[in-house]
Amino acid sequence: MKSPLFRDPIYDGAADPVVIWNMQDKEWWMIYTNRRATQEVPKFGWVHGTDLGVASSSDGGATWLYRGTLEGLETNWGRNTFWAPEIIWHDGLYHMYVTYVHGVPEDWTGKARIRHYTSPDLIRWAFRSTLGISDENVIDACVYRLPNGMFRMWFKQRNHTYAAESKDLHDWQPIGPVITERGHEGPNVFRLKGYYWLILDEWRGQGVYRSDDLETWERNGIILDQPGRREDDGTIGLHADVVVQGDEGYIFYFTHPGRVHGHHEDSNTYEWRRSSIQVAKLEVVGGVLICDRDKEFELNLRAED
Template sequence: MSAPIYRDPIADGAADPTVIRKQGTDEWWMFYTNRQPTAEGPNFTWIHGSPIGVAVSTDDGASWHYRGTVKGLDDPTDVPGKNTHWAPEVIWAEGEYHMWLSYIPGIPDNWPGVPRTITHFTSPDLETWTRVGPLTLNGPRVIDACVLKCPDGLWRMWYKDEDAGSSTWSAVSTDLYAWRQEGLVLPGSPDAPPHEGPNVFVLGGWHWLIVDEWRGQGVYRSKDAVNWERQGIIGGEPGSDPMDIRFLRHADVVVAGDHAALYYFTHPEWDELGDKAGPPDVAARKTAVHHGRLSVVDDVLVFERDVAKGTPLLRA
C-alpha cells in the first residue's frame, strides 16, 4: 500500500520534499515547503508565508519524525518570519552543505507579477545556515532549483522559469558560487507541457530528469545531462492506498544502490480533475508525503508506487 509516510504535525502542509543524509551519522533529513492550509486570506495566501520544515529518519526512511523549521532564511531587508520559502534543494559538496531556496518577500495572495529568486545558503551541519545571496538568472520569477555535478565536470542547476511558459532552464558553475546561465532545457507552454520541479539523478547508466506536469512526472533521459529525450510519464495512475490516489507532485530522488527512492507529495482530499480553480477548502489544501521505488529496466525508468509505509527504501 502507498500510504503517506509523513505529514507535517503542525500545519499539515508538507510539500516539495528533498532528502539528504547527514554526513557521519545514520540520520536522513527531509527538508520541505511547509504550506499553511489554515491560513486566512484571499486566493492563494495559504501557499505563501511558508517556512521550511524538517523531518528526520534514523531507519533508512522507514519512519520520519518532525524536527521543526529552519530559522534565519529571510532576506535581512525583509520582515523576519513574514516571508515565503519554497522548494529547498540541499546537497553535500566541497566539504559543506548547500541549500538553494525559492524565496519570495512577504506573503502574497496571488501569482501574477510577484518576484521570486533562487537564493543560496551554506551550512556545516544542516542546522545553522549562512546566506550567500540570490542568483542572477534569466528572469525575476525563477524557482525550483536542482543541482548535480555532470559528466563535463561542471555543476549544473536546472530550474523553472515561470515567465517563460513554465519551462526548465539551466545554469552552470565550477565552484557552486558563481553561476552562468546556460539556456533552455525543456520548453513549456505553448510548445510542450508546462511543468515545474525539475529533478536530475543518475541510475542504471543514465541521467534522468523528471518534472512535475500536474498530471504525473514527465520523464527524460540523457547520457551527458545536456541532451534529453522524453520517455513519458510516471505517477499518473493512482496508488492502491485511498490516501494516494492523486497525481505525484514535485518529487525528489535519492539513489540507493541499484534502485532509488522517490519522494513526492499529494493532496489526498483534493479532486484535482473536478476542482480546476484549486483546492476549495482547508481539507483539500492539506498535503501528504509518500515514497516509491525507481529502477531501470531495459533502459526505461520504472516506478513502483505501491511501496508499503515502513519500507527502508534508503537502504542500498
C-alpha cells in the same frame, strides 16, 4: 511501506521534499516547503509565507519525526516566502538553493528568485547570494555535478526548464532552455541503471526524460500519473526528489489527497489544501523508467559517507 510517509503536524501542508543524509547526526533529513494548509487565508496566501519544515529518520527512512523549521534564513524584515529547497553536500559544506518570494502575496504575483545558503550542519545557514541567472521569475532549483567537474542547475522559468552552470557553486552562468514542451515545474536530475534521468512535474504526473550525457534529453514517458491505492495516494504525484543508492532508486513526492476529482479544483477548503509526502520505488525496464506506486517494498536507506 507506511502511507502516507509523512504529514506536517502543524500546518499539514508538507510539499516539495528534498531528502539528504545528515552527516553530523547520522540520520536522514527531509526538508520541505511548509505550506500553511490549516490556515484560513484569502486566495493563495496559504502557499506563501512558508518556512522550510524539517523531519528526520533514524531507521533508513521508514518513519519520520517532525523537528521544526529552519531558522536564520531571513535577511529582510517581516514574513517572507521560502519554497522548494535543493540541498547538496560539497567540500565540507551543505549548499542550499531555495526559491524566495518577498512578503506573503495572496495571488501568484510575487517576484521569485533563487537564493544560495551554506551550512556545516543543516541547521546554521549563512546567506551567500541571490542568483542573477534571469530577470524573470525563477523557481525550483535542482543541482547535479557533471562528469567534467562542473555543476549544472536546472530550474523553472516561463513554465519550462532552463539551466545554468558553475565551477564553484557560487557564480552561475545561464545556458538557456533545456525542455520547452508542455508547461511544467520542479525539475529533478539523477543517475540510475546507467542512464541520467530528468523528471518534471507536469501537473498530471511526472514527465520523464533520459540522457546519456546530461546534454541531450529524450522523452521517456510519464510516472505517478495514475492514482494509487495507498492511503492519501489516490491523486497525481507532485514535485519530487529522488534518492539513489547503488542500483536502487526511491522517489519522494507529495499528493493533495483531497483533490480526487482533479488538481485544479475551484475550492479553497482545508481538505483541498492539505498534502502528504509519499515514497515509491523506481525501476528501469528495457531502458524505460517506471514506478508502480502500489508495489510493496521496504525502504532502508543506508548511511552515506
